[in-house]
Every structure is written in C-alpha cells, then in structure tokens.
Amino acid sequence: MTDSTKKGAGGVELVRVSKTFPSGAVGIADVSLSIEPGEFVTFLGPSGSGKTTTLNAIAGFVAPTSGAVIIDGRDVTRLAPNRRDLGMVFQNYALFPHMTVSENVAFGLHKRGFDRATVRSKVAEALEMVRLGEYGTRRPKELSGGQQQRVALARALVYRPPILLMDEPLGALDKQLRDQMQVEIARLHRDLGTTFLFVTHDQGEALALSDRIALFHDGGVVQVGPPQDIYERPRSRFAAEFLGESTSFTGTLEGEGVLVWQGRRLHGFSVEPIGPGHEATMVVRPEHLRIVPRGEPSSTEENAVGGRVAELAYLGSHRRIGVSLEDGTRAVLEERIDEAAGVGYGDEVELRWRPRNAVLVTGDAS
Template identity: 50%
Template sequence: MSDTKGHALALRGLSKRYGDFVAVNDVSLEVGKGEFLTLLGPSGSGKTTILMAIAGFVAPSDGAILLDGRDITPLPPEKRDFGMVFQGYALFPHMTVAENVAFPLRVRGMSKADRDAKVRGALDLVQLAAFADRLPKQLSGGQQQRVALARALVFDPALLLLDEPLSALDKKLRAELQEELKALHQRVGRTFVNVTHDQEEALSLSDRIAILNHGRLVQAGAPGELYERPRTRFVADFLGKSNFLEGTVRGAAPGGFALEAGAARLAVRLPDGAAPLAEGSRSLLSLRPEKIALLAEGDAAENVAEGRILAFAYLGAGFSLRVATEHLGEIRATLPAWKSPIAPTEGLPVRLGWSADAAAPVEEDAA
C-alpha cells in the first residue's frame, strides 16, 4: 500500500467537557500515514466525540490535533479537507448518483470536464459506474453507502473519517461491505479513521484499534495484539468473549508462574519479554473460550478442569458451552460442531483442557 497519499494524524492530550461531564479525557494517539485506525468502544465511550473533533465539528476543551505535524485545531471543517462518511449516507435524494458524487467538486469550483472525469474514476473505484444516472432511492443500502464513499473520496481528501458507516446494514451485507472497504483502503492508500462499536468489524478492518471507555484511551494496538494480550479486564471482555480466573501467584519466575485458585493450581506461561509477577500477589487471567479443548478419557493437558455442562448453544460453526467446574466456577468453552467429539446435553460430564500459554494476565479496571 502506498503511503504517498496518506497523512499522519496525532492527538495530543485531547479533552472535551460539557459542563461537569467529561466526554473525552486526555487522549493522545498517533495515526500513521496510510493507516486504517478504528476507534472502538461502547456507547458513551467518547469515540464519536473524538471523530467529530478531528473533523472540526467539535471544539476540544484542551489538547491539540496535528496533521503531518501541523496544528489544525483552530481550523474550521471546510479548511481541513477531510472526507466524511456517515451512518445514514446523507445523500441528496433529488440528485443522481453522479450528481451526488460531483457535489464536493462543484462546491470547490472545478470545471465540468474535470468533474466528470473525477466522478467516473470515483464510481469505478466503488464499482458503481453503471449506476451513475440512478437516484439514491433506486439503490440498495449497500450501494448507497458505496456512493457515499465515492463522494467522500472524489476530491482526494487528506483523511477519510467514517462514523459507523456499516451499522445500518444487515449482517450479511455488512460483512460484504467490510471486505470491500478494506480492499478500497488498500487501493487508495489514504489514512482512514473509523468509529464503530462492532468488535468483529474493528478486528477485520483495522491496521490498529484504539479502545476507549468512559472517555479514556484504554489500549491501542494491532487487532491480534489486543485480542491475544489484552491489558485490562475491560479490553478482554469487550473485544470478544473471555473467562476470568483469579488467584494467587505461586512459583513466580521470568517465564511464568502457577495460579493458585482455591484447590486448583494452573500453569501460566508468559510471553517473551513479559515482566515476572510478584510471588504471593493476586493475579487475574483472561482465557478465551476457543482456546479450551474438550479432552477425551486419557487425554492430558497442562491445565485440566472437570465439570458438567450447564447449558449449550448451537452456533452453526460450533457449540458454545457453559460448564460448571468444582474449583474454577463457570467456564465458557467453544468447540467445532463439525465432527464434534460429543453431542452436548445439559448435565453431561466433560473434561476441559488448555495450554499454559492460553491464558493472559490482565489488570483490573481502574475505578
């Protein structure tokens, strides 16, 4: 992917207060040239406020927004030259697809010949050249969103800002548009900043994800890094599903430790370079359900928990199990449905197993 068209964005101590309410609290973040960054968090986490501040529609209470090192905080939206795609498309219903896409160019005073060439290129980019003369009402929701993307890109913006652009679409179409949006980002090589509360969307689309909660930046990193090594309980619980196992650190060493949880003793192997935990301290582990295997009689694993199925759900590709264990409480596990070693039923005794590197230590969330 080319970085010649992308621009670097930086937030420096960004805060936004509405009276006594703090919507965004001292957020600092770097977005590299040509990067696809997603702001992810629950409702009220501050992600949309940050996007609106980047766009220039919200004035920060404190902090600065820099584009390629230049402070753009005082600039009005029209001077920032950013493209924006909204959840509700915001297309003009009385204009054709081509006229909608041409609108930003008309506002900028571009000649008709140049406009027409740019519009053709933008519609080719989103594979809608054959729909140029249709009205928005004659298009599907996915097609309308692609028109909105073409309109946002047609004037070669410095940045593309996306405010939950796929949330109005049904699940199947949303998945298709995710693939198209990712491919579009790779083709145009521009910097994208996306807002969503959909974890799967964030994981599939992004080069990096910034997770927000209560207006604060909790953790930022590549999708795999955040999923595999969440820093806090909130990140582990919000980005996917997780079991949480709490106990006392025993046999602490640079490479790992044993977690004493009641009568259970669990082996934990730390990743290379991880700081060792203090002997006798309390530790909280995050264990993803898909990292737990169902053990047959005689099978061994570094960690084993026996229990009975409390409940189960068939999810098509797999089964989700809730298992009551004697020493670790309730554990959720998932297993493939295809050639499953068991037919799940409530009360069925099972043995669960996982490796020592399957669980990651996480911090409790700050109050």
C-alpha cells in the same frame, strides 16, 4: 504499507486531547495517539467510551477543551472542518434525496470550485471505484442500503482526501451487507493508500479491517496495537472481555504466572508485571479451551478445571458449548464437529488449556 501506497495519505497526531462538555460530562480524557500515513486505524469501544467524540475532534466538529490535533505536522485544533481537507462518511449516509447519485458525489467538487469537465471526470472515476458506474442517474431511494453506503464513500473519496473518517458506517446494514461492505472498504484502502480512521463498537469489524486498533474505555485509550496483539495479549480485563469472548478465572497471584483459583494453581503469562498477592484474572479464549469427559487422564502441562455442560448449540462446522464451573463461572468454548469429545448436556466434564494460551490481567471488566 509501502512508501508508494502512502503517497497522498495523511498522518494524525493527538496530543493529550481532552473534552469536557458544559454539563460536566467528560467525552475525552487525555488522549494521545499517533497515526501513520496510509494506516487503517479503528477506534473501538462501547457506547460512551469517547471514540466518536475523538473522531469528531479530528474532523473539527468538536473543539477540545485542551490538547492539540495535528494533521501532517500542522496544528488544526482551532481550524474549521472545511479547512482540514478530510473526507467523512456518516452512519446515516447523509445523501441528498432530491439529487441523483452523480449529483450527490459531485456536490463537494462544486463547493471546491472545480470546472464542469473535471467534475464529470472525477465523478465517473469515483463511481467506478465503488462499482456503481451505471447508477449515476438514479436517486438514493432507488438504491439498496449497501449501494447508498457506497455512494457515501464515493462522495467522500471523490477529491482524494489524504484522510478518510468513518463513523459507524456499517451500523445500519444487515449482516450480509456489512460483510460485503467490509470487503469493499478493505479493497478501497488497499487501492487508494488513503489513511482510514474507522469508528465502530463491532469487534468483528475491527479485527477484520484494521492495521491497528485503539481500544477506548471511559473516555481514554486503554490499549493500542495490531488486532492479533490486542486479542491474544490484552493488557486489562476490560480489553480481554470486550474484544472477543473469553472465560475468566479471578483469584490471587501466588508467583510469576501462577494464579490461585478455588484452591487450584493455574498457570499462565502476564503481558504487564503483576506482583504476588495481588488479585488478578486469568483470561482464556474459547478456541484455546478443550473439553473432555470427567476422569480422562490429563497432561501435567495443562491447566484443568471441572464443570457441568449447561449449554449446547449446533453451528454447522462447530458447536458452542457452555460449561458451568464449580464457583458459578460460565465458560464458553467452540468445538469442531469432526473433533467432538462426545459430551452431552448435563455431563460432568473437564476443561483444559495450555499455560501459553492463558493471559493474566488486572482490573475489572466494567
């Protein structure tokens, strides 16, 4: 992100933010995170992991029990939401049904005291920005779900806030509309340079949209980094198995990069140091596995384990294959149709993969 695109964007810093609710439930546990102006950062995690509570603490809807929320160098921890100058898009859009599209977009501008001419100009600009310039006189019930979401985006962006917060904004849309809106959101981020903070439990959205992902689990952030780093170099079994699909082999670490599984030595690499004798899990992504008929000559440079084909699913350009391994582990891989190994349901096979594509991690997946 260049300096020119960062102009007008805001930075966010969370300093050891925690939230314990009156019931005793922990919503956030000691979260520290720095977000640069102009970044697109996604808070990703399962339900109850703390991602939405963290977003609400930034917005001012949740008061932290401890810690500080810093926006552009200013401590806003105890500041009311309407004094933080943030844009917000909710999952349910929160449009006023009795107002037209233009009136919905103009609502925040009127609250901020803009004059009528300025309001008209800014509303027209915002609707053009989300490609709804001809829809200003319609009411929300006359729009599709994707169009309503774009109105919500226009309303949040009309006064050009330095930071836009989005809480599961695509959750109510079907897959085709979600895909279309991902393209629109990515375009708006490129065009505006605004800092985007996006909450989702959808791994595909996080991978497609983010500059960085903050992965949440049990109220804390377990890993932060670019999508490719978290996908290819997870630091825990939870990170490996939540972000994308994978096959896991759990055993004992014999030496650096060597896992003993079912009496076999499997070779991989560790992102974090793991001492010999510790339990560890080797994680392999579906695209790094290849399948061959049992007995085919193998390379000494590859790991190899045997199994039986238990699932075949045709998916157009490729097929998904599930393999039952000797310890009951279920392995999953994807095979291009034009590179098919010719194996069928019930066949005895071997799975093979290169050590550089196998990550060794610790911890469970819960």
